[in-house]
Amino acid sequence: MVALAGTSFDLLLIGRVLGGLGFSSFVVGIVSYQSAYIPPEERGLSFSLVTVGSILPIATLVPLIEYIASQNPAIPFLWIAPAIGLAALPVGQVLASSTPKNSYQKPRWGSYLDLLKVPGYKALFLFQFYLSFSEALSLSLPNYAEKLHLSLSLFVIPAAIASISLRIAGFKLLERFQRVLLVPPAAVLIVLGFFFTGLYPNMITFTVGGALFGLGMGVAFPTHLSLIGDLLPKGLLPKGTAVLFFAGDLAWTISPLLVGLAKPALSERGIFLLLPLFTLLAISSTIHLLWKPFCATYISKNKRENTI
Numbered sequence: 001m002v003a004l005a006g007t008s009f010d011l012l013l014i015g016r017v018l019g020g021l022g023f024s025s026f027v028v029g030i031v032s033y034q035s036a037y038i039p040p041e042e043r044g045l046s047f048s049l050v051t052v053g054s055i056l057p058i059a060t061l062v063p064l065i066e067y068i069a070s071q072n073p074a075i076p077f078l079w080i081a082p083a084i085g086l087a088a089l090p091v092g093q094v095l096a097s098s099t100p101k102n103s104y105q106k107p108r109w110g111s112y113l114d115l116l117k118v119p120g121y122k123a124l125f126l127f128q129f130y131l132s133f134s135e136a137l138s139l140s141l142p143n144y145a146e147k148l149h150l151s152l153s154l155f156v157i158p159a160a161i162a163s164i165s166l167r168i169a170g171f172k173l174l175e176r177f178q179r180v181l182l183v184p185p186a187a188v189l190i191v192l193g194f195f196f197t198g199l200y201p202n203m204i205t206f207t208v209g210g211a212l213f214g215l216g217m218g219v220a221f222p223t224h225l226s227l228i229g230d231l232l233p234k235g236l237l238p239k240g241t242a243v244l245f246f247a248g249d250l251a252w253t254i255s256p257l258l259v260g261l262a263k264p265a266l267s268e269r270g271i272f273l274l275l276p277l278f279t280l281l282a283i284s285s286t287i288h289l290l291w292k293p294f295c296a297t298y299i300s301k302n303k304r305e306n307t308i
Contacts, residue, residue: 009211027245032237035229040274049088056164063153099188110236115243120180120231120298123290124224125247127187130283131220132248134191134276136255141197145270148201155210162214167222178302180295182223191276191283198272 034050039064115121145152193213204305222242232240255275262271 008115013245024242024245028238028241031225031228031241034225035232035237035241036155036234049152053106063157081291108235110233112239113238114236115232118231118236118240120227120291120294121240123286123294124183124227124231125244126286126290127183127283128222128224128244128247128249128284130279131187131216132251133189133255134194135217136252137259137272139256139274140268140271141194144197144201144272145206147268148199150203150206154203154206155213157212158207159214159217162211163218164214165214166218170261178295179223179227179297180291180298182219182281183227184291186216186220187283188280189213189222191279193214194272195276195280198269198276201269201272224285239275268294 030050061080110116136296142152145155189212193209193211193216196209196212199205228240228244229236256276259271262275291302
């Protein structure tokens with residue numbers, strides 16, 4: 001629909017709405033499926049490999065499309081996304097046919113209010129909000145880099161390489177740690193990645209910032225998605241997944257609005273300094289008030305269960 005929109009705002013809006021509905025349904029479905037059928041001991045690695053698919057286009061398709069658009073804007077590069085979507089249809093059929101027919105028992109579907117009773121879920125919701133709020137700063141990064149006469153690739157490529165490398169090669173090492181212990185440092189790395197670009201904006205800090213951001217993203221998303229299956233009963237998996245992604249969508253809505261409101265009073269550099277700083281303060285408060293007490297109880301409970 002977006003490729004067909006041309007200069008029509010209505011068609012472009014409809015295309016974006018349809019894309020959002022489709023993407024949301026896909027994400028909730030695939031995460032719930034993995035949480036329900038992947039064993040807990042393999043869940044972290046499974047999610048890390050699957051989420052590589054969301055990072056690969058940043059390192060491959062985005063630079064390619066950017067190059068094509070700069071060389072020959074007449075080339076219909078908007079049709080690349082629909083072509084990839086059609087090519088993925090047979091993969092969905094394979095997934096559906098490989099699910100054991102007798103492995104599914106209809107659970108008791110809980111309510112959204114039941115999520116509030118799950119230990120640790122409220123804090124996980126906040127961490128998802130924080131990392132998405134920081135990630136949304138990437139919308140302002142191209143304009144910021146252009147004003148500094150720096151290439152956006154200085155940030156994007158190290159981020160993609162760090163994230164993909166960690167998810168493929170390093171996540172087996174991270175499986176040695178309790179997943180709940182990985183959540184706070186991952187969020188801090190993501191925020192520091194953007195804070196670095198505002199602290200001393202140059203080629204080196206953009207590259208280091210991108211690498212820190214990529215490392216944080218490489219840990220955060222597989223860990224958050226794995227924890228959905230760890231914390232929630234099967235009947236709450238779809239709702240828990242949807243609400244967690246709602247936290248991310250809410251952050252992606254609020255962050256650009258705050259950037260727009262802050263721009264008249266702050267420089268681009270000030271935005272990349274102050275917003276990450278306030279986010280770090282919020283993360284610190286959540287760690288001490290919610291996450292540390294939950295982790296102590298959760299780890300103690302797991303140790304007792306493993307000794308039985």
